Amino acid sequence: MAVRLCDVASLLRSGSWAAEPWTGVIAAMETQLSNRLTCNNTSNGPSTISHNCSSPVESGSIEDSKTNLIVNYLPQNMTQEELKSLFGSIGEIESCKLVRDKITGQSLGYGFVNYMDPKDAEKAINTLNGLRLQTKTIKVSYARPSSASIRDANLYVSGLPKTMTQKELEQLFSQYGHIITSRILVDQVTGVSRGVGFIRFDRRIEAEEAIKCLNGQKPPGATEPIMVKFANNPSQKTSQALLSQLYQSPNRRYPGPLAQRFRLDNLLNMAYGGVKSRFSTMAIDGVTSLAGINIPGHVGTSWCIFVYNLAPDADEGILWQTFGPFGAVTNVKVIRDFNTNKCKGFGFVTMTNYDEAAMAIASLNGYRLGDRVLQVSFKTNKTHKA
């Protein structure tokens, strides 16, 4: 059987997010939206327009940047440098920011990339939206100007009928605005709905209107009213909870040099199919030493992978797509002919963790990419350091 990697990549991307072209349109729709959203059980019913009434919404799409992107659903362990490296493979970046929790420093799973050239931003949406990285499928779309009107639009809903599906939940709330995400929490054992969920609207006014109209109301067919309120902000956790979280999820999963050495030995076996004679203990020690993994607290060490037999038209994107699902990829490079700019048949991939790099090598060495069989191994003569 010949499962081609490019086909796998296509499959992985088949559920990709549609880029959302409505960004510049929605502001223009604001007036109609506000009118349509007015419901009956509010205290301030239809009334004359206040003389100093100012729209809560930023005006006009002309301010919308065509270079600035928001990237959602990033892997938890992805760093700002990795984000920059990934998006820098498309074109020159003006700025890049991974959004982190102010207190814990942990990634909030999204970030911003601002390109120099709007064409590169468009290209990034077209080529990186839907890219699978580890367990996540990233979403790339235009960022709107930062505004209070698009913050805090996430709702917590409880008292839902246990039979209500996510689709039905969305149908109930979608009359009040554009839903970004929805979720119904389920019992981890039985899979049965816990009757609580989340609705993230595009805009806060939409969320506010949904609260006004749906809080305390019975959904069609329901016997009990639901409660709708703004969701808690995760940063409102107690400091004890934060400390506990930090303590229980250390960044380093590997206890020490001995385990690392053991794993290095294993991965060499995996990567080279047990042809261990090529790698004496000294050679292993050499790699170990060069890689710096015996240095205590070796944060920042990474593993360089040599990828041979790439097609002439291979680009960085195919390396990100091929290696990204195996773990943290910090950099990719396609070696090109200076004159023709065609790939010279090989490239390099830098990965952070040995086990992920080893798994990538074990899985991809001998794999068919397009009409070529890849040769994938650790780069042997010298080791790249991050």
Next chain:
DNA sequence: TGATATT
């Protein structure tokens, strides 16, 4: 009351 969609 999740995982993390506006710096």
